[in-house]
Each structure stands twice: as structure tokens, then as C-alpha cells.
Amino acid sequence: MVDTAGPSGLYILLISVHGLIRGQDLELGRDADTGGQTKYVVELAKALARQKGVERVDLVTRLVDDDHVSPDYAVPIEKLAENLQIVRVKAGPNEYLPKEQLWPHMDSFADHLSTWLAEQPRMPDVVHTHYADAGYVGVRLSNLTGLPLIHTGHSLGRDKYRRLLAVGMGIDQIEQRYHMQARISAEEDTLSCAELVITSTRNEIESQYELYDYYTPEKMAVIPPGTDLEQFHPPVQGQPSLAQDFQDTLSLFLREPAKPMILALSRPDERKNIVSLLEAYGQSKRLQELANLVIVAGNRDDIRELNDGAQSVLTELLWVIDFFDLYGHVALPKHHSSEQVPEIYRLAAASRGVFVNPALTEPFGLTLLEAAA
Missing domain, CATH: 3.40.50.2000 (Glycogen Phosphorylase B;)
Structure with missing residues (x-):
């Protein structure tokens, strides 16, 4: 049996399945899956690893071995710091797939992640999932291990579904393109299981999560994202430009x-x-x-x-x-x-x-x- 007690600090497991995630030079804007979420989770992982009382942070994503993308995404373990690493696990075919095509492979992702965790010296203290696909994995992991689940939705299926209907897209077309029923079902399960839901704004809680059957505002907290002020700052006189x-x-x-x-x-x-x-x-x-x-x-x-x-x-x-x-x-x-x-x-x-x-x-x-x- 793997020990779940943290001897010297928290062990945090972050899960963000889709897109292309690596420690440096993120391919932001490559496609719809390489937007703000990829940057958010990498910077969150780095920030958490710097916190006092945090012993270890693992950011788990999908392993992609595809000639059309960088070989970086086929590396199973990418060390970012002494207590921080990106872990890539298999889920379905090797090639890079858009998130809408990943739903049939989420059980495989959960199985491979569970196997990997069983090989570690200790279990995480908490699992923090990002987006509905990771939430699906997190629910299964939490049910299997009893680990507490924290979730951040980033965007929500019911809200998107409502907007797509409003612009005239048909129900069958929405389902064929976005696999919305699988996504919404995963979101409902995640909300029912999560001990804490982190949102970026109060509007998310009041206008978006309220659309769900398992809407529980008392277990939702607003933590607005920040940005790296060492990178983003006003022009400095005499500083050479990289642009x-x-x-x-x-x-x-x-x-x-x-x-x-x-x-x-x-x-x-x-x-x-x-x-x-x-x-x-x-x-x-x-x-x-x-x-x-x-x-x-x-x-x-x-x-x-x-x-x-x-x-x-x-x-x-x-x-x-x-x-x-x-x-x-x-x-x-x-x-x-x-x-x-x-x-x-x-x-x-x-x-x-x-x-x-x-x-x-x-x-x-x-x-x-x-x-x-």
C-alpha cells in the first residue's frame, strides 16, 4: 500500500489533458487547444512548486508522439525544477488529437495514470483537474484512491451549448462537432465529486455554474489568475529588445x-x-x-x-x-x-x-x- 501521508510537505497532482504542454516556449495560439489554459497550468505548477510547504508538484498531461509536433511532447518525464515535473501518460493513439476526439480515451488515461501513481514513493495529497476531460479522469482517480479533488473548469459546456444554440447551430451539428453530451456529463460528475471548485470570476459562479444540476456555490471559490511581473512590465530604458x-x-x-x-x-x-x-x-x-x-x-x-x-x-x-x-x-x-x-x-x-x-x-x-x- 502506498503511503498517503506527506512527510515534509504537500504533494500536488495537477491534471490538464489536452493541448500541447511543455515547460518552455509554449505554442500558444497554434490551435483552439493551445490557448490560455496551457499557459495557466504551467505557470500555476511553477508558482505552486515555489510555495513554502509544498514538497512536490506533478503536472500530468497526455503523451503525444507525432511527427507533426515537437518531439518534446513524447518525453514521459520533463523536469522543470527539483520538486516540479511534467508527466506525460498515454491515452489512445500516439498522434496529436483535438480535445473533442479524446473522450473515448479518457478511461485509458485514468488507467495509465493510476498505474504510474502506484509506482511512486507516495500518493498525492490533492488532485487539481483542469477542464472537463481532466475532471473526468480526476473523478475516477478520486473514487479509486479517496484523494480530495479540486477542479477548475476554464470554460463550461452548458454555457457554450447555450451560446451555440443562440447563433443558430443545430443540436445534431453541435454534438457531432463538440461531443457536448460527454463533456457536460463529465462536468456534472466532477461538480458532484469535487470538494472545491476554483473559478476566475464571480460571474462564472453566478451565471455559468448555476446552469448545472450539481451547482453548489458554497464549495466554489474565486481565485483570479495573475501574471508573471518579471516578464510583463513597462519598457525599461536601455534594456535590449527581444522583438x-x-x-x-x-x-x-x-x-x-x-x-x-x-x-x-x-x-x-x-x-x-x-x-x-x-x-x-x-x-x-x-x-x-x-x-x-x-x-x-x-x-x-x-x-x-x-x-x-x-x-x-x-x-x-x-x-x-x-x-x-x-x-x-x-x-x-x-x-x-x-x-x-x-x-x-x-x-x-x-x-x-x-x-x-x-x-x-x-x-x-x-x-x-x-x-x-
């Missing part, structure tokens, strides 16, 4: 690159509403005279190779640029690195520009925090 290549790229797009910058930074997802921002800019000659618009929408080599949603958004952006003849006023760079993101905000600040997050819905806008910092 010179990015700045050079902007000069290829912009007729007057010294103008103030209106900056939008998100993945190319319809919910991020960046097409509407571009249309608003295109309709205002005054705004075009005052400022350039810079849209950083993920990374791409060939739009035709992206998923359908990203293809649609980027193609529409190009159409709108052409319709309003915004050449020389709008930059839509193809590439940026995660290390450049703080510098991109600083470029906008140095230009006396503004940051805009026009998203239709936002569980918690991490880019707003980064820009504010």
Missing part, C-alpha cells in the same frame, strides 16, 4: 510604422472577434490616420494547413483588409515566439498605443492582465 525581428516584420506591413499601435493578440478563433475589430478599424478613416492596427493571431506557415476555424478567421481577415484597402495600415504577422510576447506589449506601450481584447466571451482575459502589466 527586433518582430519589429522588422511590422515595417514590411506598415507604411508609417512609428504611428501608435492598436494591438490585438489572440489565437485565430471566431469567439475572439478580431474580424469585428478589423471591420471597425476599416470603417474609420480617422482611426486609420491616427494609428496602425497590429493583429497577432497565432503562428502560421500556410493558412490552408490550419484547422477549419483558424482558416476561416484568417481568410476573413484578409478579405476585410482587401475590402477596406487597409494595406499599409494593418499588420498580420505570420510568426512570433512566446518569448517575444512581453516585448510586443512593450512595443505597443512605447508607441503610445492601446491593447484591445474584443472577444465575445472571455472566462478570464489573461492578455488583459499582461497588457495592463
Whole structure:
């Protein structure tokens, strides 16, 4: 029997199944599964590992062995610090899959994780799951071991289902594309089992979780996400910029690159509403005279190779640029690195520009925090 008592401090097990998770150079905006959640869980793991009284933190995700992604994601154990590591376990086929296709493989994930945990010197003191798929795994792990379960939803199926119906998508279409019934069922089970649900805002509790049968507000707590102030800070006089290549790229797009910058930074997802921002800019000659618009929408080599949603958004952006003849006023760079993101905000600040997050819905806008910092 594995000892569950912590001899010198807490052992915390974080579970975040989908997307591409590694310790450095996160591929943010690659697709719909590599957004804010991947950054949140990696930074949370690092922050928890630095806390006094925490002996060990493991962040568990899915192992991906696929020639179309970095070999980093096929490494079973990635050490980030003496007491912190990313653990990758198998679930289904080796290739990278979108989260909607992972539901049939969650029992396999739970089995492999249980086997791995049984091989460890001690069991975790607490399991903290992120999103519905990890919640599904966490419920099974908690039932098997008696470990207390904490859950963070990040986004919720019932709320998304309601919004999709509101924009005219049919029930069968929603189910075929999003496997919404599996997701909502997993969320209900997670809410019934979790001892604590952590949300980013009060709105999540009052307007989103209230849609669930197992809505229990007394076991929900608001902990707003933070950001790394060592990375995100105002421009420092004399500090070299890591974004010179990015700045050079902007000069290829912009007729007057010294103008103030209106900056939008998100993945190319319809919910991020960046097409509407571009249309608003295109309709205002005054705004075009005052400022350039810079849209950083993920990374791409060939739009035709992206998923359908990203293809649609980027193609529409190009159409709108052409319709309003915004050449020389709008930059839509193809590439940026995660290390450049703080510098991109600083470029906008140095230009006396503004940051805009026009998203239709936002569980918690991490880019707003980064820009504010």
C-alpha cells in the first residue's frame, strides 16, 4: 500500500489533458487547444512548486508522439525544477488529437495514470483537474484512491451549448462537432465529486455554474489568475529588445510604422472577434490616420494547413483588409515566439498605443492582465 501521508510537505497532482504542454516556449495560439489554459497550468505548477510547504508538484498531461509536433511532447518525464515535473501518460493513439476526439480515451488515461501513481514513493495529497476531460479522469482517480479533488473548469459546456444554440447551430451539428453530451456529463460528475471548485470570476459562479444540476456555490471559490511581473512590465530604458525581428516584420506591413499601435493578440478563433475589430478599424478613416492596427493571431506557415476555424478567421481577415484597402495600415504577422510576447506589449506601450481584447466571451482575459502589466 502506498503511503498517503506527506512527510515534509504537500504533494500536488495537477491534471490538464489536452493541448500541447511543455515547460518552455509554449505554442500558444497554434490551435483552439493551445490557448490560455496551457499557459495557466504551467505557470500555476511553477508558482505552486515555489510555495513554502509544498514538497512536490506533478503536472500530468497526455503523451503525444507525432511527427507533426515537437518531439518534446513524447518525453514521459520533463523536469522543470527539483520538486516540479511534467508527466506525460498515454491515452489512445500516439498522434496529436483535438480535445473533442479524446473522450473515448479518457478511461485509458485514468488507467495509465493510476498505474504510474502506484509506482511512486507516495500518493498525492490533492488532485487539481483542469477542464472537463481532466475532471473526468480526476473523478475516477478520486473514487479509486479517496484523494480530495479540486477542479477548475476554464470554460463550461452548458454555457457554450447555450451560446451555440443562440447563433443558430443545430443540436445534431453541435454534438457531432463538440461531443457536448460527454463533456457536460463529465462536468456534472466532477461538480458532484469535487470538494472545491476554483473559478476566475464571480460571474462564472453566478451565471455559468448555476446552469448545472450539481451547482453548489458554497464549495466554489474565486481565485483570479495573475501574471508573471518579471516578464510583463513597462519598457525599461536601455534594456535590449527581444522583438527586433518582430519589429522588422511590422515595417514590411506598415507604411508609417512609428504611428501608435492598436494591438490585438489572440489565437485565430471566431469567439475572439478580431474580424469585428478589423471591420471597425476599416470603417474609420480617422482611426486609420491616427494609428496602425497590429493583429497577432497565432503562428502560421500556410493558412490552408490550419484547422477549419483558424482558416476561416484568417481568410476573413484578409478579405476585410482587401475590402477596406487597409494595406499599409494593418499588420498580420505570420510568426512570433512566446518569448517575444512581453516585448510586443512593450512595443505597443512605447508607441503610445492601446491593447484591445474584443472577444465575445472571455472566462478570464489573461492578455488583459499582461497588457495592463
